[in-house]
Amino acid sequence: MHVLLDARPILAAKTGDRSYWLGLARALPLARPDWRFTIALDGPPEPGLLPDLPNLDVAVAERPRGRLWPLVALPRLARELAVDLVALQYVAPPYLPCPYVTSIHDISFQVYPRTFTWFDGTWLRRLVPPSARRAAGVLAISQATRADLLRWYGLPPARVHYVGIGLDPAYSPEADPAPVRARLDLPPRYLLSVGVLQPRKNLTGLLAAYHQARTAHGLRDPLLVVGKTGWLAEPIFAQARALGLEDSVRFLGYVDDADLPGLYAGALLTLYPSLYEGFGLPPLESLACGTPVVVSTTPALAETAGPVAPTLPARDTAAWARMMARLAG
Incomplete structure (x- = not known):
């Protein structure tokens, strides 16, 4: 099994998205040493950010930038690398040469639309629901998000999976202020x-x-x-x-x-x-x-x-x- 992870958030500043994808990129190759994982990025990662493992590769496609990247660069990488599965979040391209799973951390753009700019909110409300409906699986990081996805989008319950997330070991009582x-x-x-x-x-x-x-x-x-x-x-x-x-x-x-x-x-x-x-x-x-x-x-x-x-x-x-x-x- 060869899995392509759209892990571009790991290049951004610290956010929940970055923590989520960095954790997956570091842990999945260790959890499944019999699988191959390729991390798809829109720029080179800083040295030491990702572990040096025999079943972990990085593929960089720097163009196009921004919102067009998952619509253009991601399908191209999936095709060129002949992967079996793509893992992404929120918005999927209209076509991929293989099945995909999408992680949807929340649907705040649906529940609280006024907390988004008009463009961002409209983009997400238009593209996330069909992306979720086409996915082989949808991953929700809490039972609350899973319930929202079922209620708002009417997804089949068997395809929406609660997958909780963990913490970096650096967060501990031994942390020195x-x-x-x-x-x-x-x-x-x-x-x-x-x-x-x-x-x-x-x-x-x-x-x-x-x-x-x-x-x-x-x-x-x-x-x-x-x-x-x-x-x-x-x-x-x-x-x-x-x-x-x-x-x-x-x-x-x-x-x-x-x-x-x-x-x-x-x-x-x-x-x-x-x-x-x-x-x-x-x-x-x-x-x-x-x-x-x-x-x-x-x-x-x-x-x-x-x-x-x-x-x-x-x-x-x-x-x-x-x-x-x-x-x-």
């Missing part, structure tokens, strides 16, 4: 938020709750916001300015993978008030490093972190303010 604290000049006490800055993460709601925790409950610890700037992010920065939080909220932007365990380990508390998630890695990463989390009641977070973390309605500003002030001590 000292190096990243010194390098980024972090305060000794802080609250933490991790995730791409985009509307679905509900960071405007988090900032409102944090402001209320400071004004009504005496919270004095700063809030660090970690994550690359995504789409429709300007209201987040505007909210911080409007609430006068410039001195107490620090936007760190994207941080290296190696720094995240230390950031979690040094935090008092990690806050994750998302409106919707397909899984939600940051809460589990934080818990693995020994730092408590508060998550919203969205089904995927209640499934993955809810058993060991307080859950609150995402839009209940007063409840989030009280909880963060109480847990921060």
Whole structure:
């Protein structure tokens, strides 16, 4: 069996997609040494990113870029390499010379369309449903996502598989906060938020709750916001300015993978008030490093972190303010 993995997210900045595909690229060849795996990329990987294994190859096709790549370059690679199966995510090309499986992490573009730009949302709503219906199998990273796929797209249940994901071993109670604290000049006490800055993460709601925790409950610890700037992010920065939080909220932007365990380990508390998630890695990463989390009641977070973390309605500003002030001590 020869499997081609469209693993282009591993070349991007740290996101859940990158963690997912990097984990697959590293683990699958070890799990199935009798199979051959080829990692399809649109650029060369950095040295050491992928393991040196006899059944793992890399195929790079740098053109065309962007949204046309899976529609043009992926079928060409599948044909040239004569693979038996293609693994991709979300959008599949209209034609592939072999069966494919698609990973769909969430359908937020369907459930919360206003959290996407018009173009991105329309692209996904038009192309993901037929891609899922043509797939030999659909992989969902939570039972909540699987339920959404069945409910919204009417897919045959036998073809939609729940496949949970794990964590990098770097996220552990042994993570040392000292190096990243010194390098980024972090305060000794802080609250933490991790995730791409985009509307679905509900960071405007988090900032409102944090402001209320400071004004009504005496919270004095700063809030660090970690994550690359995504789409429709300007209201987040505007909210911080409007609430006068410039001195107490620090936007760190994207941080290296190696720094995240230390950031979690040094935090008092990690806050994750998302409106919707397909899984939600940051809460589990934080818990693995020994730092408590508060998550919203969205089904995927209640499934993955809810058993060991307080859950609150995402839009209940007063409840989030009280909880963060109480847990921060």
